[in-house]
Amino acid sequence: MAEKKRIDAPTGTQTVGHEWDGIEELDTPMPRWWVWTFYATIVFSLGYVVVYPAIPFLNDASKGLWGWSSRGDLHQTMDAEISRRAPILSAIATTPIEKLAAQPELMQAAMQGGAAAFKVHCVQCHGSGAAGSKGYPNLIDDDWLWGGDLQSIEYTITHGIRNPDEPQTRNSLMPAFGKDGILNTTQVQDVVSHVRVISGQEKPSASSRRGDALFQQNCAVCHGGDGKGLRDFGAPNLTDPIWLHAGDRETLTQTVMNSRKGVMPAWGHALDKATIRMLAVYVHGLGGGEATPVQAQVAAAPATATPAVATP
Amino acid sequence: MPMTPETDAAMSTMNDTAAPAESLYAKRKSVFPKQIDGPFRRFKWLVMAVTLTIYWVTPWIRWDRGPHAPDQAVLVDLANRRFFMFGIEIWPHEFYYVAGLLIMAGVGLFLVTSAVGRAWCGYACPQTVWTDLFQHVERFLDGDRNAQIRLEKAPWTPLKVWKRVRKWAVWLVISFLTGGAWIFYFADAPTLQHQFWTGQAPFVAYGTTFVLTMTTFIFGGFMREQVCIYMCPWPRIQTAMTDEKSLIVTYKHWRGEPRTKGLKKAHDEGMPTGDCIDCLQCVQVCPTGIDIREGPQIGCITCALCIDACDKVMAQVGRPRGLIDYATEIDCEAEMKGEAPAPVLKRLFRPRTIAYFAIWTSIGLAMLFALGVRPRIDIAANAERNPVYVRLSDGSIRNSYLVKIRNMQSRPRAMTIGIEGLEGAVMWHEGQTRDQASRALRIDVPADQVLKERVHVVAPAQGEARQDFAFTLRTLDEGAETAQDDETFVRPETGQ
Numbered sequence: 090m091a092e093k094k095r096i097d098a099p100t101g102t103q104t105v106g107h108e109w110d111g112i113e114e115l116d117t118p119m120p121r122w123w124v125w126t127f128y129a130t131i132v133f134s135l136g137y138v139v140v141y142p143a144i145p146f147l148n149d150a151s152k153g154l155w156g157w158s159s160r161g162d163l164h165q166t167m168d169a170e171i172s173r174r175a176p177i178l179s180a181i182a183t184t185p186i187e188k189l190a191a192q193p194e195l196m197q198a199a200m201q202g203g204a205a206a207f208k209v210h211c212v213q214c215h216g217s218g219a220a221g222s223k224g225y226p227n228l229i230d231d232d233w234l235w236g237g238d239l240q241s242i243e244y245t246i247t248h249g250i251r252n253p254d255e256p257q258t259r260n261s262l263m264p265a266f267g268k269d270g271i272l273n274t275t276q277v278q279d280v281v282s283h284v285r286v287i288s289g290q291e292k293p294s295a296s297s298r299r300g301d302a303l304f305q306q307n308c309a310v311c312h313g314g315d316g317k318g319l320r321d322f323g324a325p326n327l328t329d330p331i332w333l334h335a336g337d338r339e340t341l342t343q344t345v346m347n348s349r350k351g352v353m354p355a356w357g358h359a360l361d362k363a364t365i366r367m368l369a370v371y372v373h374g375l376g377g378g379e380a381t382p383v384q385a386q387v388a389a390a391p392a393t394a395t396p397a398v399a400t401p
Numbered sequence: 402m403p404m405t406p407e408t409d410a411a412m413s414t415m416n417d418t419a420a421p422a423e424s425l426y427a428k429r430k431s432v433f434p435k436q437i438d439g440p441f442r443r444f445k446w447l448v449m450a451v452t453l454t455i456y457w458v459t460p461w462i463r464w465d466r467g468p469h470a471p472d473q474a475v476l477v478d479l480a481n482r483r484f485f486m487f488g489i490e491i492w493p494h495e496f497y498y499v500a501g502l503l504i505m506a507g508v509g510l511f512l513v514t515s516a517v518g519r520a521w522c523g524y525a526c527p528q529t530v531w532t533d534l535f536q537h538v539e540r541f542l543d544g545d546r547n548a549q550i551r552l553e554k555a556p557w558t559p560l561k562v563w564k565r566v567r568k569w570a571v572w573l574v575i576s577f578l579t580g581g582a583w584i585f586y587f588a589d590a591p592t593l594q595h596q597f598w599t600g601q602a603p604f605v606a607y608g609t610t611f612v613l614t615m616t617t618f619i620f621g622g623f624m625r626e627q628v629c630i631y632m633c634p635w636p637r638i639q640t641a642m643t644d645e646k647s648l649i650v651t652y653k654h655w656r657g658e659p660r661t662k663g664l665k666k667a668h669d670e671g672m673p674t675g676d677c678i679d680c681l682q683c684v685q686v687c688p689t690g691i692d693i694r695e696g697p698q699i700g701c702i703t704c705a706l707c708i709d710a711c712d713k714v715m716a717q718v719g720r721p722r723g724l725i726d727y728a729t730e731i732d733c734e735a736e737m738k739g740e741a742p743a744p745v746l747k748r749l750f751r752p753r754t755i756a757y758f759a760i761w762t763s764i765g766l767a768m769l770f771a772l773g774v775r776p777r778i779d780i781a782a783n784a785e786r787n788p789v790y791v792r793l794s795d796g797s798i799r800n801s802y803l804v805k806i807r808n809m810q811s812r813p814r815a816m817t818i819g820i821e822g823l824e825g826a827v828m829w830h831e832g833q834t835r836d837q838a839s840r841a842l843r844i845d846v847p848a849d850q851v852l853k854e855r856v857h858v859v860a861p862a863q864g865e866a867r868q869d870f871a872f873t874l875r876t877l878d879e880g881a882e883t884a885q886d887d888e889t890f891v892r893p894e895t896g897q
Contacts, residue, residue, distance in 0.1 A: 116425075118425050118426055118427035119425065119426050119427065120426070120427055120429060120627060120631055121426045121427060121428045121429060122429065122624075122627065123426075123631065124426050216787075217787060218785075218786075218787030218788050220787065220788040220791065227791070229788075229791050229801075230791045230792065230793055230794065230799075231793050231794050231835070232793075232794040326794065329794040329795070329796070330792055330794070330796045331792060331793075331794055374831065376791065376799065376801060376857055380834065
């Protein structure tokens with residue numbers, strides 16, 4: 090390799106001084122302005138280090154003259170967002186829930202706010218798609234234990250179900266017919282046979298006919314003589330194909346033997362009024378929401394009741 | 402261009418005097434191009450007038466689209482994600498038309514470059530057009546080349562300060578008009594102009610105007626040919642795309658060499674003479690400050706002003722024009738051997754240019770055809786998958802869909818969504834209840850908008866676990882357009 094720099098005749102440019110198999114490289118000078126631009130970026134970086142947090146220390150970093158931080162930036166954005174939302178949220182909190190639909194922009198905010206709150210507070214039991222699971226009600230079908238209109242849903246969310254800390258909670262107690270000795274094992278099987286007949290899963294049999302009589306004595310108070318349930322007691326409709334736990338013989342036997350007592354938190358203790366209202370609007374809008382009944386006050390009334398227990 | 406022994410020798414003699422380039426950094430050599438007139442200069446004037454007019458006038462052309470759409474002929478509406486170009490409206494999902502235009506622009510450049518070399522650089526590139534404009538301003542205010550050189554070398558007297566301030570002020574005004582015009586492509590021009598002067602325009606409008614004003618000022622006033630030589634990738638790409646049949650600006654050295662200063666005297670003395678009288682006119686008029694006689698080079702933007710300059714001189718010394726001329730490499734070789742060069746038209750029409758032209762036109766025609774038949778309504782349903790189905794209390798099965806209906810016309814349209822297939826199914830949307838369910842939903846879609854509708858479809862539980870059906874969309878106005886989207890209705894597996 091020749092280490093001799095020379096001027097290349099056709100271009101008038103100096104070579105870098107290396108040669109490989111007769112090939113040389115020109116050392117074309119950089120334009121002067123380019124170098125100045127490079128120096129300018131260095132000066133800029135010095136300024137950047139001074140005004141922005143840049144130098145890492147053991148527990149912290151330099152603060153920078155402007156005091157900027159990404160966390161502070163986030164706080165600022167969040168505060169601006171909170172104050173932007175404040176009037177909307179207070180309007181939602183002060184508008185009766187059945188009147189929200191008349192104000193599309195409030196309704197839209199409520200749907201979106203409800204969807205967000207649902208993902209934080211409700212999905213743990215009801216699932217992210219609100220389809221529930223065994224023992225946790227499906228909120229998107231058209232079957233409701235305690236009522237599916239806006240006010241009933243809002244009441245349920247506020248006061249919870251069988252919540253010991255909430256005096257106005259939705260409450261009912263199904264007796265543990267087998268465990269408490271109200272019915273013997275054969276009688277429990279007869280009642281199960283009857284329930285499976287009225288829900289269209291079995292053909293009537295001798296057992297189900299015996300169960301019918303037992304049902305009228307023990308169960309009809311809450312579930313109704315025809316088994317279609319009673320929302321005041323949160324008593325499910327036993328004739329439809331929707332089961333909170335399951336409709337097979339084994340599960341039904343367990344239900345009648347031991348009773349079922351699902352609970353739900355009283356969100357009135359934890360969430361503000363606007364959030365609960367938005368949640369109710371969202372749940373109501375999932376596909377199974379029912380129209381507000383004419384005498385709305387009745388539906389919204391506290392539905393605490395203890396069903397009478399008939400003994401055979 | 403291959404180096405022939407003669408050129409090599411000529412260049413060696415020329416460069417032997419070059420000073421060694423000691424410094425790693427080269428100072429820019431100021432260029433003071435001289436005023437010249439000629440056919441190519443007049444063509445450059447024409448291109449400049451046309452391109453600048455297009456740039457400044459386009460945003461102000463109005464185009465009536467009715468009450469529901471902007472009336473600006475060319476508008477890139479970023480906020481609403483629409484692109485308007487006269488009778489054409491592009492939605493974001495139709496961006497491939499813009500991609501197609503870019504591909505056409507690319508292939509068009511290949512075509513132009515393979516046929517006539519760096520014509521884009523020489524005539525139409527904004528860097529060339531604005532630099533040219535700024536140089537005219539310079540000549541108008543400070544005088545032609547020699548006066549400018551004198552002024553440059555003169556000490557900083559108050560008069561020089563005044564002349565510099567005056568020139569920069571005019572440049573800045575042009576730059577501001579340039580940068581300011583750009584923003585009108587992105588919003589309603591008259592409204593934005595009013596907002597701009599009353600301080601109500603969005604910050605980005607002022608920011609863009611400032612940045613483009615400064616880039617125009619700096620690139621057109623000070624960087625000039627440095628942009629072409631150091632910053633722009635295009636010259637390098639074009640160098641690779643020209644071939645021996647491309648028209649380039651060439652100095653015909655076999656005719657010009659040896660250069661002779663006193664042509665007549667040398668002739669009388671019987672010395673060998675070329676046509677070049679070494680008057681340096683070609684160098685003085687060059688806007689990038691190169692010597693075309695050194696052969697094709699990266700600094701040559703093929704603006705052909707040297708042809709104008711040389712032709713003038715040739716006329717004066719009584720030699721034929723075209724010592725510096727547009728020529729192809731193989732024609733040069735033919736001329737050197739004393740053969741007649743092929744006519745220019747024959748050079749323009751050759752397989753390569755015809756292939757580029759064919760590609761260019763077929764993309765254009767395909768896009769025009771697609772534009773002509775493209776639908777202006779669309780339906781797209783997204784099945785909700787969490788859960789995929791819901792059993793209702795009467796035993797039937799419900800699937801829910803987020804249905805998006807696009808109305809891409811600038812007028813509100815009434816439409817019906819229907820279900821095709823899936824016997825026994827009915828549907829209702831979020832504003833309704835199940836009692837109102839039917840097999841067809843009437844909806845009004847606002848002008849130029851996407852309507853999102855959550856639609857519940859209920860079908861009997863008996864049927865396939867996955868049953869195909871389609872949402873159909875039909876407009877109820879005179880257009881009677883239709884669209885459809887194939888979907889699947891999901892039921893629980895049998896036995897559940």
